[in-house]
Amino acid sequence: MAAEVIEFLVTRTDGDFVDCTMGSGGHAHRILLNAPGGRLLGIDVDGSAFEQAEARLSEFGERFELTMGNFAELTSIAREHGFEHADGVLFDLGFSSRQLDDPARGLSFTTSGPIDMRLDQTTGETARQLIARSNERELSRVLFEFGEERRAHPIARSIIESRDRGRLETTHDLAAAILATKPSRRQKTLARCFMALRIAVNDELESLRRGLEEAVELLRPGGRLVAISYHSLEDTIVKRHFVRCEKPCTCPREIPECACGRKPTLRIITRRIVRPKESEVAANPRARSAKLRVAEKLGPGEEP
Numbered sequence: 001m002a003a004e005v006i007e008f009l010v011t012r013t014d015g016d017f018v019d020c021t022m023g024s025g026g027h028a029h030r031i032l033l034n035a036p037g038g039r040l041l042g043i044d045v046d047g048s049a050f051e052q053a054e055a056r057l058s059e060f061g062e063r064f065e066l067t068m069g070n071f072a073e074l075t076s077i078a079r080e081h082g083f084e085h086a087d088g089v090l091f092d093l094g095f096s097s098r099q100l101d102d103p104a105r106g107l108s109f110t111t112s113g114p115i116d117m118r119l120d121q122t123t124g125e126t127a128r129q130l131i132a133r134s135n136e137r138e139l140s141r142v143l144f145e146f147g148e149e150r151r152a153h154p155i156a157r158s159i160i161e162s163r164d165r166g167r168l169e170t171t172h173d174l175a176a177a178i179l180a181t182k183p184s185r186r187q188k189t190l191a192r193c194f195m196a197l198r199i200a201v202n203d204e205l206e207s208l209r210r211g212l213e214e215a216v217e218l219l220r221p222g223g224r225l226v227a228i229s230y231h232s233l234e235d236t237i238v239k240r241h242f243v244r245c246e247k248p249c250t251c252p253r254e255i256p257e258c259a260c261g262r263k264p265t266l267r268i269i270t271r272r273i274v275r276p277k278e279s280e281v282a283a284n285p286r287a288r289s290a291k292l293r294v295a296e297k298l299g300p301g302e303e304p
């Protein structure tokens, strides 16, 4: 949704922009192209595409900087790199096709690889380690909470049985344990279970909550926050965050005047979510689930 990102994010051509999910720099390239007097900080928890991104952005000389980090720490990372404030902050959530297609990451059930699933492979627990330390109840909670999988119990039992028999080495073994429960929609069930484990391993939802809060703090009045999500758990977090920032008052409805004193910090720009055009989905089927939301930072005393 590159055209839509530019339309909403680049409201000034000399702005400071932060791409929190840099990947190989596709969006970053467009941002710098459309903001000829601007600068960009690119952050990604996985620096493995930075070489490609650097090459892609080389034409912009010193107008960009890339750094590895988690957007949950957005403000401190930005300030460390001389971005005290920003005019635009972008989150293009989840993982890239490059990461998905790399069997060594264990994100895909169509290729066989280690059951890793970490986006940052330099630190933290792998999905295999998470499964190794979990009991059936804990694993079932992960599948239900992060995958919205209604058959979480039998699937968790099957995975644990497979683990205890020493038959859980690869993503194909994991897929086989899931399919052993005979789900009616095999692909959907696999996708949901793999997504659940990936979200748990990378603590994705908590990082997103923190990242959004930090983005609001970092933005200058009039600056834009653009978020593209790919599943309903992410989108709900973005939507609720925007609404809470636009209507932060927690006073009971019966009270005629606000007594809590909470001031709005965002104005929602996209009252309805923006979806990719059909032509984009045809060219890139992964885009079909993309949902884009935009909000603008309010100045002190400004009302939405």
Ligand SMILES: C[S@@+](CC[C@H](N)C(=O)[O-])C[C@H]1O[C@@H](n2cnc3c(N)ncnc32)[C@H](O)[C@@H]1O
Residues within 6 Å of the ligand: 020, 021, 022, 023, 024, 025, 026, 027, 028, 043, 044, 045, 046, 069, 070, 071, 072, 092, 093, 094, 095, 096, 119, 207, 208
């Ligand atoms: C959909 S891709 C972004 C692609 C990018 N917009 C482009 O044009 O190439 C999502 C990226 O976000 C990164 N990511 C996911 N969670 C992150 C987090 N908490 N902090 C920083 N980067 C994260 C992933 O490593 C991945 O590279």
